[in-house]
Amino acid sequence: MVVSGSMEPTIPVGSIIYSKQTDPALLETGDIIVFIYEARGTTPITHRVVTNDISAGTITTKGDANNVADKAIGKDYVKGKVFFWIPVLGHVVNFAKSGVGTVLILLAAFLLIEIPRRKEQQRDNEERQKIIAEIERLR
Numbered sequence: 001m002v003v004s005g006s007m008e009p010t011i012p013v014g015s016i017i018y019s020k021q022t023d024p025a026l027l028e029t030g031d032i033i034v035f036i037y038e039a040r041g042t043t044p045i046t047h048r049v050v051t052n053d054i055s056a057g058t059i060t061t062k063g064d065a066n067n068v069a070d071k072a073i074g075k076d077y078v079k080g081k082v083f084f085w086i087p088v089l090g091h092v093v094n095f096a097k098s099g100v101g102t103v104l105i106l107l108a109a110f111l112l113i114e115i116p117r118r119k120e121q122q123r124d125n126e127e128r129q130k131i132i133a134e135i136e137r138l139r
Contacts, residue, residue: 001090006063007032007046011082014091017046019080024059027052032082033061035073044079045070 002015011017011032019034027033031049036042047061050069058072095101 001093002046002085004063006065007048008065010064011046011085012087014089015085015087016089016093017082017085019046019082021079022081024052024057024075024078025054027059027078027081033059034079034082035059035061036077036079037070037073038077039071046082 002011002013002017005013017034022033027049029049029051032046033049034044034046037045045061047063047066047070049059050062051060051072053059053072056072057075059075059078060069060072062069096105
């Protein structure tokens with residue numbers, strides 16, 4: 001899940017990202033990648049490739065909203081290339097993890113199942129009543 005605005009407006013905060021492991025030698029300028037920047041711990045970072053120096057084995061990236069490029073990273077720190085993202089879904093997932101969110105999602109799921117079932121049951125009962133009334137009328 002994207003937690004900072006460094007890639008906005010392209011990838012908004014709260015988006016869920018899908019990335020796939022990719023050979024760093026195949027990355028091109030403009031590709032969006034996920035990598036680990038060792039100076040900032042193990043939190044994955046998602047930025048755009050500025051340069052890919054294959055001979056040196058380093059890649060320079062920059063967040064779309066940032067003014068300066070990041071320090072070059074070794075190709076071994078690249079975790080994958082971003083293929084797509086879904087805005088807002090990260091917020092939904094975080095909400096679902098909360099106690100209130102879990103209860104509300106379960107309630108919504110119940111209602112989405114139960115309301116159509118009850119409406120169908122009501123239609124069936126109404127149809128039965130019509131059939132019974134018609135049988136009574138014919139007697």
